[in-house]
Amino acid sequence: MDEEIRSDQLISKSTDSGFATEEFMVNMGPQHPSTHGVCRLLLTMDGEVVKDCQPHVGYLHRAIEKISENRTYAQIIPLTDRFEYLTSMACNWVFCLGGERISQMEVPERAEYIRVIMVELNRIASHLVWLGTFGLDLGAITPFLYCLRERELIMDLFEMTCGQRLLYNYIRVGGVSRDLPVGFEKKCKEFVGYFMPLVDDYEALLTNNPIFLTRTKNIGILPVNMALNYAVSGPVLRGSGLKWDLRKDDPYGYYHKFDFEIPTGTVGDTWDRYIVRINEMRQSALIVKQAIEGLPEGEFRAKVKPSFKPPAGECYTRIEAARGEMGAYIVSDGTAKPTRLRLRGSSYNHIMVLPEIVKGLKIADLVAIFASFDAIMPEVDR
Amino acid sequence: MELCGIFSWVGDLLREIGLSGTPFLIVSNVMVAAALLGILSLMALFLVWWERKVSAHIQDRLGPMRVGYHGALQTLADGLKLLQKEDITPSGADRGVFFWAPVITFVACFMAYVTIPWGEGLIPADLNIGILYIIAITTFTVISLLMAGWGSNNKWALLGGMRSAAQVISYEVPLTVAILGVIVLAESLSMQKIVTAQDGVLNWFIWRQPLGFVIYIIAATAEVNRTPFDLPEAEQELVAGFNVEYSGMKFAMFFLAEFLNMFTVAAIATTLFLGGWNGPILPSWLWFLGKTLVIVFVLMWFRWTYPRLRVDHLMEFAWKWLLPLAFLNLILTGIGHYLWETLFG
Numbered sequence: 040m041d042e043e044i045r046s047d048q049l050i051s052k053s054t055d056s057g058f059a060t061e062e063f064m065v066n067m068g069p070q071h072p073s074t075h076g077v078c079r080l081l082l083t084m085d086g087e088v089v090k091d092c093q094p095h096v097g098y099l100h101r102a103i104e105k106i107s108e109n110r111t112y113a114q115i116i117p118l119t120d121r122f123e124y125l126t127s128m129a130c131n132w133v134f135c136l137g138g139e140r141i142s143q144m145e146v147p148e149r150a151e152y153i154r155v156i157m158v159e160l161n162r163i164a165s166h167l168v169w170l171g172t173f174g175l176d177l178g179a180i181t182p183f184l185y186c187l188r189e190r191e192l193i194m195d196l197f198e199m200t201c202g203q204r205l206l207y208n209y210i211r212v213g214g215v216s217r218d219l220p221v222g223f224e225k226k227c228k229e230f231v232g233y234f235m236p237l238v239d240d241y242e243a244l245l246t247n248n249p250i251f252l253t254r255t256k257n258i259g260i261l262p263v264n265m266a267l268n269y270a271v272s273g274p275v276l277r278g279s280g281l282k283w284d285l286r287k288d289d290p291y292g293y294y295h296k297f298d299f300e301i302p303t304g305t306v307g308d309t310w311d312r313y314i315v316r317i318n319e320m321r322q323s324a325l326i327v328k329q330a331i332e333g334l335p336e337g338e339f340r341a342k343v344k345p346s347f348k349p350p351a352g353e354c355y356t357r358i359e360a361a362r363g364e365m366g367a368y369i370v371s372d373g374t375a376k377p378t379r380l381r382l383r384g385s386s387y388n389h390i391m392v393l394p395e396i397v398k399g400l401k402i403a404d405l406v407a408i409f410a411s412f413d414a415i416m417p418e419v420d421r
Numbered sequence: 422m423e424l425c426g427i428f429s430w431v432g433d434l435l436r437e438i439g440l441s442g443t444p445f446l447i448v449s450n451v452m453v454a455a456a457l458l459g460i461l462s463l464m465a466l467f468l469v470w471w472e473r474k475v476s477a478h479i480q481d482r483l484g485p486m487r488v489g490y491h492g493a494l495q496t497l498a499d500g501l502k503l504l505q506k507e508d509i510t511p512s513g514a515d516r517g518v519f520f521w522a523p524v525i526t527f528v529a530c531f532m533a534y535v536t537i538p539w540g541e542g543l544i545p546a547d548l549n550i551g552i553l554y555i556i557a558i559t560t561f562t563v564i565s566l567l568m569a570g571w572g573s574n575n576k577w578a579l580l581g582g583m584r585s586a587a588q589v590i591s592y593e594v595p596l597t598v599a600i601l602g603v604i605v606l607a608e609s610l611s612m613q614k615i616v617t618a619q620d621g622v623l624n625w626f627i628w629r630q631p632l633g634f635v636i637y638i639i640a641a642t643a644e645v646n647r648t649p650f651d652l653p654e655a656e657q658e659l660v661a662g663f664n665v666e667y668s669g670m671k672f673a674m675f676f677l678a679e680f681l682n683m684f685t686v687a688a689i690a691t692t693l694f695l696g697g698w699n700g701p702i703l704p705s706w707l708w709f710l711g712k713t714l715v716i717v718f719v720l721m722w723f724r725w726t727y728p729r730l731r732v733d734h735l736m737e738f739a740w741k742w743l744l745p746l747a748f749l750n751l752i753l754t755g756i757g758h759y760l761w762e763t764l765f766g
Contacts, residue, residue: 087733178729188481250649251728401731401733404731
């Protein structure tokens with residue numbers, strides 16, 4: 040109903056150009072090849088030009104937070120996998136970090152190293168999916184296949200470690216569910232050595248391609264002020280030029296032990312967001328390499344009772360996931376189940392800032408910008 | 422092994438059984454048309470399979486492998502599947518326009534082959550305005566795409582239809598001007614005469630028309646809506662563009678016509694720039710097929726390497742770059758040809 044009212048207001052006849060034209064509304068999504076899941080954008084179009092864009096969310100709501108109120112901490116971890124399924128390791132971690140902070144638990148050093156390895160590998164895997172679909176949205180089909188080919192190798196590493204390829208359920212409160220399998224370190228090192236030159240290959244296909252440059256350079260500029268007003272985080276914020284990375288600015292885990300750069304963009308256009316993620320893949324591979332080389336011996340999990348009961352209290356933990364700040368707010372009343380769990384994903388902010396920068400651009404630019412934001416729907420609706 | 426022998430043998434056979442005059446013409450023309458239809462259908466099936474194989478190997482995968490040797494029968498199986506599909510007409514569609522759009526595409530792309538020389542003596546009709554006829558007949562594609570976009574009663578399809586109309590008409594102009602350069606050199610519009618003017622590798626028009634060849638290939642890629650100019654059916658922007666509401670056989674007609682159109686522009690490129698069926702030792706039709714398939718391969722290569730242009734860049738490129746270059750090429754060709762004729766002719 041409300042859309043019909045809106046459409047009456049918005050659709051106006053214009054005769055500026057000498058002949059009568061009419062704006063029309065079109066639903067992009069929830070089923071559309073480039074809305075990456077079930078995002079729905081209600082577009083007001085003037086021919087090819089986007090006049091207005093209204094994002095609609097809520098098509099993937101699974102009530103993870105509500106269900107969690109009736110589950111123990113160990114039972115919630117598999118639910119967090121589904122929170123953001125392209126970086127499940129990070130979802131596991133942010134929730135377990137909350138449990139550990141409330142109960143002020145020490146995590147063994149080896150477990151912290153394993154977590155860093157897993158999350159950084161997962162970041163590479165997630166960025167690979169992003170790079171592939173970004174190319175796809177610009178009409179370049181081949182990079183997608185190359186990216187998924189390398190992602191398979193990361194999936195193999197995960198399968199070796201925890202038996203799962205997508206939803207890992209690996210990180211536990213106090214450590215990880217099991218130790219690294221025999222041969223993991225060698226295979227992981229091989230992967231890093233194999234992967235680093237391949238990033239140059241992806242760049243050869245896209246970075247300096249004239250068609251790619253005209254499609255991305257100075258398109259969809261997100262000024263850093265607007266980014267901050269919308270609480271945008273992650274590679275999108277760094278693409279706008281602000282060096283803000285929770286791994287450095289609000290350290291958690293053992294990130295302070297590793298040496299890595301935070302890539303940033305300059306103007307905040309689609310190309311900057313692209314190059315930031317490309318360079319992040321290289322940095323993540325470097326972190327994995329350092330972590331594998333410095334991996335200490337010892338316990339992989341702190342002693343935690345099967346009926347884990349944190350003391351009464353509350354805490355907000357946040358980590359730098361592949362798409363930006365991922366947070367978990369846990370309220371505990373001292374029982375085995377949290378009273379309240381709130382998960383924060385960055386994709387919601389990315390989608391909400393979209394209408395601000397796409398007005399007046401072509402629909403092809405909208406697709407490119409949306410892809411460069413790398414929004415993922417399960418993270419928005421939970 | 423020249424194939425034109427078969428046709429003259431069949432002609433003799435028909436005369437022996439007493440046919441002559443108009444009945445003879447009708448029967449022989451129908452037979453030629455049927456042969457052409459059969460060969461082109463096979464060619465379309467082959468091209469679909471080949472495109473899948475080429476893309477697969479560019480992308481480090483195998484492509485269809487199950488149906489037949491290396492998936493050779495995959496397209497046939499897909500075609501059979503499409504035959505069985507329900508033929509859906511959207512409720513708000515303009516039924517007549519919706520129905521005739523794929524038919525027009527299909528027929529137009531077959532009609533273009535009337536004046537394409539497949540080999541020595543292998544040309545269905547050597548019209549004295551052959552190339553002009555092809556340019557005219559392939560323009561029908563625009564009308565059918567517009568019809569499909571309009572008749573579907575779908576906003577995405579309409580956007581796709583409008584895009585394709587703007588694009589194909591824009592690129593038609595540099596394409597035609599690029600072809601004019603060849604016509605100046607060959608001093609004829611007849612396809613057969615253009616081929617015979619290029620006897621011997623050094624006489625191929627590509628050496629005298631390199632700029633024209635490049636312009637032709639770029640404009641032709643846009644003509645047949647292939648990446649980087651595949652905006653009318655840009656999946657990520659317009660879902661599937663003009664053919665989004667089509668299903669079953671109607672979709673298959675669009676699909677096959679698209680591949681045949683690619684073969685058409687490659688065949689024209691071969692005829693105009695690469696000496697057509699001219700070549701040593703091997704039979705002429707093999708030379709023609711080989712050269713054409715090389716061009717087709719290049720078009721496929723483009724598709725699986727480049728991203729897509731944006732619609733306004735596309736227009737800019739056609740009008741601001743390709744068209745002036747094409748005119749420059751035509752003027753230079755004209756001056757050069759005139760000087761050559763007066764000095765050495």
